[in-house]
Amino acid sequence: MKDKNYGISPKKRFGQNFLTDRNIALKIVRLADIKPDDVVLEIGAGQGALTELLIDKGAKVIAVEIDKALFHLLLVKFSDVKDIEILNEDALKISYKRLSERAGSKLKVIANLPYNISTAILFKFLEEREAFSGFLLMLQKEVAERIAAKPRCKDYGILSVFIRLLMDVKIEFKVPSSAFYPEPKVDSAVIRLNILDKPRVEVDDIDLFRKVVRASFNQRRKTLSNALKALPVPHNFIIKAFEKAGIDPNRRGETLSVEEFAKLSNIIDRSRE
Template identity: 40%
Template structure:
């Protein structure tokens, strides 16, 4: 790979993949076809981008580190179907993305560990949601995404993703596969768009966030503090959907959160 490891920026969490077999495996996990348009987040040195350009119809890639421009230019010199934008993806506008790749697209990314969750939440807020999201992330994050209720890894990230996507860990990746070598192992997470019907997604998100704001507290305590609804009323709401009023938020599955947010919203509107 055409870059000097000494120039990598630790502040940006840069860990690059050099193994061509792993790069092709990620493409396979993402189920990229010649008809697919792809949004890549984190061009890095362009290794994954290069392979994506060979398999996909069109690739739009975002890279925050402008010092990598010469490396990326050399790596993608013959990738005519690829455009790289040197910008923080968290600041990117959805309309600019859609303008280049359209509304039917897939996301593939090798993400810095520290920015994985904010990027996922940004994608979940898009009006034109990607058909799939395939990301390389810290193994711990992958375990949180596929966690089950009542487990220590289960949280707002799990519920937020499951409300729109079916998630699985496609493969685990040893830390030795990266330059520089991170301290922990990684995994490839594959999300496929399978949305639940939610009438007010913003209210649903607020309900979920409130439920997990203090994990050790009962659900009624967290919701009462955020929504200005009495605990007695909240207990009645929970009983109406067959949920024990004494539970913590981590005990509810996605279906139950959807039911809870719908009834809670109706109560607030009817007050």
């Protein structure tokens, strides 16, 4: 089935679900609080429904669209707009650091993220966070809930920990599946991510911290003592680290706060010296 307005069929391989509810788009733009000197990055611009409203707010817009047909549609639709740059690129392969440097400004990301890349792109945002001023994102509701989850709940996991280390999180509102074409099987949510000036807690070795967190969640039902055997560290060092951190090794990863993960990984790191 082709879209009734543009004759372009949504492509499953790109995770395309076009936002068709203008009221939702207007609400997103209002929440974004766009200033005239903002450089707004929109990933998955689609048919330009959100793009158009962003331009109306007076911001410079960088719109990324991987689909060639939609890319050309956007070029035609916004051919008379000066403050827009439209890129036919894969959002997972762009250097946002270089894009920010070229724009001469940090990027404010406002986007209806394609479902099929949402988790991967979030990790990329974390890696290149210095290129951004903040995020207002529409995601699958389940992904938004995982991001905002607290310890001791089923949604809490690797993504929750990594994002909470570096950002403040707020779910702004939920969006029904009926607001999209084609209508997805799940609802969505708009989430705000504000980058912290510095990590929430000091981490001595970020690579080790990541390994500790990943190992703790890779087999969620394992105790920490068993799960962390996967680390390239002598297990007696890890047992001593539990003692020094005051963390019961029989706990599971889903019960640890970001602060406890940092404390544990810092002690393990110092034990290797």
